[in-house]
Amino acid sequence: MNIPRRKDLLSIAPLAREEIEQVLANAAHFKALFQRRVKKVPTLRGRHVLTLFYEPSTRTHSSFEIAASRLSADVTNFSVSTSSVVKGESILDTIETLESMQVDYIIVRHSASGVPSLIARHSKASVINAGDGWHAHPTQALLDAFTLREIWPDLTGRRIVIVGDLLHSRVARSTSTILHRLGAEVAVLGPGTLIPDTRWEWLQKFRTFDEVLRWKPDVVYLLRIQNERLGADPFFPSLGEYHRHFGVTDERFAHLAAEGVYIMHPGPVNRGVELVDAVMTYERCLINQQVENGIATRMACLHWLQPGDPAS
């Protein structure tokens, strides 16, 4: 199977099923390398990867750095002081600087939706979106899909419920899209304030955890409650009330464990809010696999993309 390579990976939405399959297949190939003593391959030798993180990140940032170095690419972190991330700053000026440096890949994270697209339109480098605003986080979606496909080679008819703040979550948008595209049934649960009416029609909405349990999901995907995004808008009364109604409490955990339901979370976890501590050591909690698979998936993305002239 050989399909045309893309210049950029900005979101899941434009990807054809075959493209997703190709990346997942390559990720499996790269993951197999991790069992070897030498984990490095020369795929991107002589290529330069630049990470441009306008928003703080530890796990995604290091995951990309490790992925790039295991492909033998040179990696530079373009440090953007968070204090300079103000609306007056010109991203285009930064891009012009980067163009002069002639890097091959730019990994970008930004708090404003659409910034990776803006960069991609003005750069010859391949741009990978490492998370932009509430918009998209395509490598998270790919690693989530990869993780589930390790359990079920075919996701058709598998039931995944995403729990939490759908409104502000780029993970929810990207992961729900990829799982839907791979044939899974995707539902959501959360406070009415955080589940927009204007979401996609195929995202079935539940109002209570009891409804979710009756639906018999295969996977409960918990989203992080992002306190920093909630601001002054009163989305729900308190974290305690959130946990009681939408969290995996001890009681719900017992039920889910008895049914053998898998649990996922993009991290970092708010213990006592999205889930109780005991979940973290549950054998079907996939959080650590998600992290490990993130490296293989990101290697597959870097390997797949092809730097070149911007489309428009």
Add this chain to the structure above:
Amino acid sequence: MSALLFRRVLVATESAPPAEADVLIENGIIRGVETRGFAEHEIPPDTRIIEGGGTKILSPAFFDPHVHLREPGKIAAETIQSGTEAAINGGITGVVAMPNTTPAMDNGPMVKNACDIAARTARIPVYVCGAITKGRQGEELAAIAAMKAAGAVMISDDGDPVENPQVLRRAMEYARDFDVMLASHCETKVLSGPGAINEGRHAYKLGLFGTPALSEELCLARDCRLAQFTGARLHIQHVTTVRGMRTIERYKNEGVRVTGEVAPHHLLFIDEDIGDFDTNYKMNPPLRTPEDRAGLLEGLKSGLFDCIATDHAPHTDFEKKREFVAAPNGITGLETAVVSLFHHFILPGHFGWDLLVRRYSAEPRRLIGLPPATITAGARAEMVLFDPQATTTFTRAFMKSKSVNTPFLDKTRQGSVEMVVLGEAVLKG
């Protein structure tokens, strides 16, 4: 110019389809409109003769009651001179300039200064809209009577609503007795948030905070009720939703002195046209749904809107090529309005030239107390020659505005503004 003769042109009016005639102009005055043409001896020597071939349209020149000319404060994006040249290029011979300049146009001397700059640099009249509140801050009343004395034709805090209903009530009560009309930009800020995309599926897809229709509709209903309560004259700017349009209709039926305008972009585009974060589709109020777009068109056709207004909002490339949320609101419109409305609505038969003349020439002038431009014997020449068989490509070279933030950039549309005549001057062509 001594004399102009338009031969076999279709003469447009606000009340009937264009009809073929010859139109003779001498010294800036229309000598006659003759369906059977002029006799040789009636045509002065050295008359410039323009052949219409029975297809070109001679229309009363257009008038835009809502534009941003950016002077003073943002002359990199537009000046009174460049903005009015853009207007002429689009077939428009009069504009009302909004007061959200820097500093805001909130006192008599600033209004007078703008009028003076216009008199010096613009080839068409510029009418100034003053601010409702000082600095457009929504707190203290601006010098309403002084601005009127200096030449302001209306007041508005356009770009922002007057959020405090008590302040707006006082402004209405005060302005009412000076016969000053208020124009409202309707938005409930706490609901609209930072976004400039309609709250809906596309905003969700792009991960952007959506501005709900509710934000506009609540404010619009409040402002109409306040106009009813105070007896002030109110104009609602850039209506984008069917509910808002119906609210204006209801208050009109109750005898309230309220009028409304609709912008070409809200008739032409929807939120999905933003595509992948294209800031040339970002404006406030935002593009809405297909249902709203269709409803607004029906409203325009059935007379629910008094005027068309572009909300011409120039911004530099540098400003627009930013994060979607940080890029400024607004698109240019003066140079694209007539051609795009012709291409998308008149050509396919949604409405006729008479509607365009009524809503984008006659009514906007009446809105601020001017007589409409007409092509009748004895009237001053204020007209546009439009060629429906030619096309216009909106290139950077074509545009006279200092800014090109328009979805029509480099696009071609049917129709072309060939000539613009104002009094004795041929401004274009």
